[in-house]
Amino acid sequence: MDFELNETQLMVRTMVKDFAEKEVAPTAREDDINETFPTEILKKMAALGLMGAPIPEEYGGMGLDWLSYGIMIEELGYQSQAVCSTVRAHISLGAQSILQWGSDEQKKKYLPDMAAGKILSGFVTTEPNVGSDIAGIECMAVDDGDSWILNGTKTWCTNGSNADIVIVIAQTDKSLKGRGLGAFIIPTDSKGYSAHAMHGKMGLRSSDSSEIALEDCRIPKENLIGKIGEGFKVAMSAFDRTRYCVAAGAVGALQQCVDASAKYVADRVQFGKQLGQFQLVQEMISEMRVECEAARLLVYRAGCLKEAGKPNTIETSMAKWYSTEAAFRGANNAIQVHGSYGYTNEYPLERILRDVKACTILEGTSQMHKLIIGRDTTGIAAF
Amino acid sequence: MNIVVCCKQVPDPEAPPASFKIDAAANKVAPAPGVNQVISPFDEQAIEAALRIKDGQESTVRVISMGTDLVSDVVKKPLAMGADELYLIQDEALNDGDGISTAYALATAIKKIGEYDLIICGRQAADWDVGQTGVGIAEELGIACVTVAKKVEVVDGKVRVERVVADGYEVVEVPLPAVVTVSNELGEPRYATLKGIMGAAKKQATVMSAADIGADTAKTGKAGAKSKLLKLYIPVREGKCEMIEAEDPAEAGALLAQKLREAKVL
Structure with a gap:
């Protein structure tokens, strides 16, 4: 077993860390307050090749390995979960779904511009009545000769109001449940597509979460990804990828908590000594650090399995559940370490707490991941 | 246009001062665990100056780094930013030098690796802040040197430099070949790109010893140093x-x- 990162992975870490410190961190607080979508940051990321990082070079991407991609997301997540959310939706839900399941024509048509950041994508399964149970999707796609006509309401679509295309998982035959699902590429300028940005979120406030209304939305027949009946697989494989990214981003957030706390307890003096000299304070930081290291190793293992093309659904679930919950505990403790200062937005910790709470819910709640892991461990399905 | 840039690997100058310890017996800075190695920031700006010239006219940018403890992902950063070739001069005989013996070794290496029109260095390295190497290279090569540049352009076979002075800047023009040392007023160096990183991973640095560059080891490293370090200490603030x-x-x-x-x- 080798715990060393290779030269490329180290260079990616240094580069993205530098970029995120200079370009993401300075506006993270204001973007959170004002719910500002990070358009300018995405443009700068595109110029560096980050918007197509793991897309193969033949489709205009950079061909980055899975572990390097995870490290990239981790370093973005150190500074902003909202930017992380935007990027992982575009790359791992949008572009990589087309890469894995799309036709050659679809790959050639969309991927180069997606990798260059000229086309921003979103992806949505969720509906007002459908969360984790995607076999129960109600949004309908009807075959109409050379077109598909979609009707229904989607919600929690990341990038939905800013994207150029959104991949929608829709039902073609309710009696078939999961076997009737299809994945459809919807250009957002299609007639019958409308998106409404959701406001009032606790966290990820500068990430775009939108409700999507599809009203007789007609799209060309060739916009179906794969075949009818593969929509469930398209969604599940997308979740395997984006859960990895959520986990990696949470590791970054947790590392920020560790670093900020270690710095603060060295500087802050109470009762005539550094905060770090109080044992209960050290306990919180030690727990944070160990959980961060454990989470990182889970994420990196999932990344290595993906790179090797081996099954990784369970390992990805473990990484996603553990990292996001550890990040939430870590942010909570980091605020505690900082006392009343941590409770204000003068420091990024309260934002991290609000943001990583979302990470324990989206892309499968912590409870769903426990059920997935439990089913694999016992052989008994409890849901 | 053949451009050579000298880049030094140093401990991260942004690391807290408490990270650094002095080995009083050896009169050396003790290796600081946990402190990352980086390219000296002024040297990154030297790379940026070279790449700006390359952006405007066909050029080859060669980078030279010297030392025996070089970290590959650190010294390859200039390649990821857009430089073309990397030369690593690695030899114990080159260690513990001063500005003069370092300048001799680098000048010898520059002559060895091929044609040069313009040599760009940072104004000073972030570890010792001496600032002699650039002018020392010019002296060794017998060519002009312009220091503390905020802008570097090559026009009609000459290098035109805006150099920082106390109340602004002055414009200096010298014939090529020449040495220019670059200051932070040049502006932020560009980021490495993912394409650059992937390209850098495929490129092999050319590793050379003192013998390979034809250096006289009596003039390199500690043996060739003209200055003597009497005492090294951290000042009390x-x-x-x-x-x-x-x-x-x-x-x-x-x-x-x-x-x-x-x-x-x-």
């Missing part, structure tokens, strides 16, 4: 706080400015 009292903010500002002038801060 004392903070003093003086409250400025005034009737209003304007008066307070004026009094503060006066105090700063007296202290020669302004």
Whole structure:
């Protein structure tokens, strides 16, 4: 077993860390307050090749390995979960779904511009009545000769109001449940597509979460990804990828908590000594650090399995559940370490707490991941 | 245009001072665990200056780094930013030198690796801040040197440099080949790109010893140093706080400015 990162992975870490410190961190607080979508940051990321990082070079991407991609997301997540959310939706839900399941024509048509950041994508399964149970999707796609006509309401679509295309998982035959699902590429300028940005979120406030209304939305027949009946697989494989990214981003957030706390307890003096000299304070930081290291190793293992093309659904679930919950505990403790200062937005910790709470819910709640892991461990399905 | 850039690997100057320890017996800075190695920031700006020239005209940018403890992902950063070739001069005989012996080794290496029109260095390295190497290279090669540049252009076979002076900048033009040392006023160096990183991973650095570059080891490293380090220590810093009292903010500002002038801060 080798715990060393290779030269490329180290260079990616240094580069993205530098970029995120200079370009993401300075506006993270204001973007959170004002719910500002990070358009300018995405443009700068595109110029560096980050918007197509793991897309193969033949489709205009950079061909980055899975572990390097995870490290990239981790370093973005150190500074902003909202930017992380935007990027992982575009790359791992949008572009990589087309890469894995799309036709050659679809790959050639969309991927180069997606990798260059000229086309921003979103992806949505969720509906007002459908969360984790995607076999129960109600949004309908009807075959109409050379077109598909979609009707229904989607919600929690990341990038939905800013994207150029959104991949929608829709039902073609309710009696078939999961076997009737299809994945459809919807250009957002299609007639019958409308998106409404959701406001009032606790966290990820500068990430775009939108409700999507599809009203007789007609799209060309060739916009179906794969075949009818593969929509469930398209969604599940997308979740395997984006859960990895959520986990990696949470590791970054947790590392920020560790670093900020270690710095603060060295500087802050109470009762005539550094905060770090109080044992209960050290306990919180030690727990944070160990959980961060454990989470990182889970994420990196999932990344290595993906790179090797081996099954990784369970390992990805473990990484996603553990990292996001550890990040939430870590942010909570980091605020505690900082006392009343941590409770204000003068420091990024309260934002991290609000943001990583979302990470324990989206892309499968912590409870769903426990059920997935439990089913694999016992052989008994409890849901 | 053949451009050579000298890049030094140093401990991250942004690391807290408490990270650094002095080995008094050896008169050396003890290796600081946990402190990352980086390209000296002024040298990154030297790379940026070279790449700006390359952006405007066909050029080859060769980078030279010297040392025996070089970290590959650190010294390859200039390649990821857009430089073409990397030369690593690695030999124990080159260690523990001063500006003069380092300049001799680098100048010898520059002559060895091929044609050169313009040599760009950082104004000083972030570890020792001596600032002799650039001018020393020019002396060794017998060519002109312009220091503390904020802008570097090549026009009609000459290098035109805006160099920083106390109250602004002056414009200097010298014939090629020449050495230019670059200051932070040049502006932020560009980021490495993912494409650059993937390209850098595929490129192999050319590794050379003192013998390979044809250096006389009596003139390199500690043996060739012209200066002697008598004592190395971390200065004790004392903070003093003086409250400025005034009737209003304007008066307070004026009094503060006066105090700063007296202290020669302004």
